Amino acid sequence: MQQTNEKSIIQKLDLDGYIHQFKQFLAREKPVVMMGDINQHYRYIQALSKVQFPTPNPVPNLDRELNLIKKQGVLSLDEIYAFVTMFSYFNTLKAVGFTEPLISWVQGIEIPEEIVEIIGYFTEEGSINPERDPELFKLERAIKQNKIDIKETLYKLAHSSRLRDHLVDTQVHFNGGEETLLVRGGFNNVIKATVAARSPGGFFYIIPQSISHLKEKESALLSTKEEIIYKYCKDISAVFFKWERFLAFINKEYDRFDHYQARVSFARAKEYEFILPSKQKRIKLQDFAHPAIENPVPITMDMNKQIMLVTGVNAGGKTMLLKSMLSAVYMSKYLLPFKCDASKTEVGHYKSIEAVIDDPQSVKNDISTFAGRMQEFAKLFSKEDAIVGVDEIELGTDSDEAASLFRVMLDELRKKGITFIVTTHHKRLASLMASDDEVELIAALYDEERRMPTYTFLQGSIGKSYAFETAQRYGIPVAIVKKAKVVYGEDKDNLNELIEKSTSLEREMRMKIAKIDDELKSVEKLKEKLQDEEFKLQESHRKAIATLENRYNAATKKAREALKAKESTEGRRLLNVAHQRKDFKQKEVKLADEIPLKAGDKVKYRSHKGELLSLRGKDATIIVDGLKMRVPLSQLKRRGDTPNIKVKPKPKQAKVNVEKSTASVSVKLLGMYADEAIDTVDKFLSDALVNGLSEVQIIHGTGGGVLSKLVGEYLKSHPKISKFYRMPGNLGITVVEL
Known part of the structure; x- marks a missing residue:
């Protein structure tokens, strides 16, 4: 009943030609309606639209064959090959570079080994491959040779002098699947033959008696071949009975993929678009x-x-x-x-x-x-x-x-x-x-x-x-x-004029609005262009700063290596002063009227849009598309959709006091990343050495022991450390003697 209603609405909306064109892309006839979650179907169609895939071969409806398998019936070779076609197609799809969700679906269809072995029995034409069976191979060669013998015998007869006067032509004619010669009446005086049929012109299609034994041989060979083929069909049908549920599953999945590929192929051929229905009644x-x-x-x-x-x-x-x-x-x-x-x-x-x-x-x-x-x-x-x-x-x-x-x-x-x-x-x-x-x-x-x-x-x-x-x-x-206008009446005609004027005014207004909309779009495009240029300039500025910072880091790294080779208290002090000046210069680069970022702000990191979750020193934790990331704070930019609150610029203070740092006897590394922890320990020990401390404590916590291991490896390679050990009681503290 529902299918009848669908057909009726298709005809009423003049969509019957469109539906007919669409169905030409299906591998087998089916209703256009897809059962199941439309949102899921849409995701699969969108994923399939992004790749090139092989066109599926036509496959008939196999509901009758599936019922026959349930009853342990024997399928014909053509029916078996229809299933093999589906198996082979899904094997082919596994080599296509699908994205999710298609890749999980296709890779999840695992074809049993027994079924895979059956695929190898067949040629591309759908017949049993004779090279897999010596007896069948021998039969195929015998049948082929027998056909050659029949053709050669007929050729000799067609060119013999005794039959020449009775031949209509010298060709071998196929009539009812039999090789025959076309002759005139009276042929029986010169050759013994069986009449296969008469032509519209009154001639006779004959099968010469001289090839009768060859035809009998061919019949016997074909019968033997059919027996072998039937044995294959029987054995394969028994395997299919064992995997009956899998066959029903693959048949259903083939229909499902056929729905998807037909829609994508149709859209590509016609340059059409897919529209997912929305919840709004609009x-x-x-x-x-x-x-x-x-x-x-x-x-x-x-x-x-x-x-x-x-x-x-x-x-x-x-x-x-x-x-x-x-x-x-x-x-x-x-x-x-x-x-x-x-x-x-x-x-x-x-x-x-x-x-x-x-x-x-x-x-x-x-x-x-x-x-x-x-x-x-x-x-x-x-x-x-x-x-x-x-x-x-x-x-x-x-x-x-x-x-x-x-x-x-x-x-x-x-x-x-x-x-x-x-x-x-x-x-x-x-x-x-x-x-x-x-x-x-x-x-x-x-x-x-x-x-x-x-x-x-x-x-x-x-x-x-x-x-x-x-x-x-x-x-x-x-x-x-x-005359009709007169009968219609002036009042009603005036009403029509008012309607017409109202329509004209409405059209004029709509045209003006459309013009304003076009101008607004131009302004928006110009605004986007300027924003892109601003972003490119900022990105260029960021890269320049990053380059300078990399050069600075490389220089300080070489300085550390030199100090390790030859320890110098004055060198350590100057290195700390360089760190302080670097931090000051980076802060000085920030715009005076820039509002500091805080948790909850909408930010942009490179080309990604996200939200700022927390700040820790020079690093920030952000969330982008559900993924948390820890990035340098200097590489974050406030999103354009976050309202900017302008504040009065504070007067620049260029006064900088660089004093000798006061060393602490302990440092906490809890919650730090590896690189940050090692840099902190390096600076902490430098300050301790400069200030002449003999013993300090590094608090790294117990946890998984990662920080403890990193600190231990660093301390082993430090030239100025005479001894270090873990504080008793598993307190997560390492004591260092300088």
Whole structure:
């Protein structure tokens, strides 16, 4: 029943040609609907869109074969090869460079060894490989040689002098699978043969008796071959029975991948886009093109209200707009690609799609147009969370009465969560619903100068029907149209003029807004360009500082190595002064009006955006895409989306006092990283040596013992340390004697 409804909605929306084209990309016939989580399907399709993959070979539906395996039946060679085709394809996919989630899925399909061995039995053409079986190989050679013998015998007969006068030609003809010669009547006087058939010209296809023994030999060889093939089929079917559940699984997964690859291949061939349905009950189309229209005018429409009422010119595209909106919902609902600007298109998810489009009048069913429409609307009262398209809603009855009736029905049905797209030629319903905040008015536009519909639409306005202009355009005499206008009445004509003026003003306003939007986009692009240039300058500045810092570190490293070789108290003191001046210079580089970063700030690290979690000295801990990272504080930049609070610049203080540092008898390394801990210990020992201390303590904690090990290795290589040992009691303290 559901499949029948799907077929009906496809035909009503003119999508049958589109669906037929899509199905050409499937490896086997199946419904277009995919069961399961649509969000998961979308992730797999997006991942598959990023790689090139082999096209799957056609495979028939194997439900009957799976049932036969359950009953321990014997499959034919072709049926077995259909399963082998699926096994081989999944083996091929494992060599494709997939990304997640595809790689986990494909690699997770492990084909049992017994099944892998069966794959090796077959050639690419689907027959048993004779090279794997000596007896079969011998039979194949015998059959081939016998065919050569038959052909040579017939060739000799066709060129023999005794049969020459009776031959129609000298070719070997295949008739009913048999090699024959084509001869005239009276052939039996010169050759013994069996008549296989008669030609339309009254000639005879004959099988000469001289090749009868060869044909009998061929039949015997083929029978023997069939016995061997049947044995293979029987043995393989027994293995399949053992792995029946795996076969059912691989058959299902093949269908699933077939759904994905067909959609991706179809989208690539047509340059279509995928739109994942959103939770919002909204249809926002940008440059949408219905697949049934050649050279269409792209549709841009934003429907975020529960009822969209389309009015305006006859033959102006109202019905196609309705079908386009519903088609976009249908195609996105089943992840079928279509032409649009995907970055600006949004389509909501609806439980069901209904189209009240065709005229339901039927003499056979004894039902009028209006009665048929009432039947369609009566069914809607049992629906929820649906989107319904109604074409020419007042069709078949008095427009004023119908307008009042449909106004009430639409109000009641939308309370059940039903969204409506309605087209109408009558303005009574539009005027009744115009004041409703949940009704979107759409006008189909008309080109007055060319006297032609534009197939474009204007939101927020009621459209004029242009019935008289349309009649004149299609050949109705001008005099008749003029008389009709008189009968129509001046008041109503004035009303149409007001509607037309309102539409023109609305169009003018929209054009101005569009122009302003374009200018705003240009300004935004210029702003982004300037921000990029600023970032490049800052990055260049950062690299320059990093280069200088690397040179400084290299120089100080060489100085340390020199001091280790020849210890100098004055050298250690000067090295500490250099460290202090380096720190001061780095602080001096910071802008005076820059606000210090704090935990919770939005920051940018190189090209990554993240959030600052905590600060520790010159390092900061940030989180980027759920991953915590420890990075230099100097490489962080405040994000542009964080409001900058300008503060008054403080007067620069260039006064610097460099004094002899006061040494401490202990240092804490708790929570430090390895490099930071060693640098701290190095500076601490230098200060202790300069100040003449004889014994100091390094507090590294117990923990996993990593810091303790690093400190021990460093102390062993230090030239000025006479002795060091762990303090008793496992307190996590190392005592150093200088």
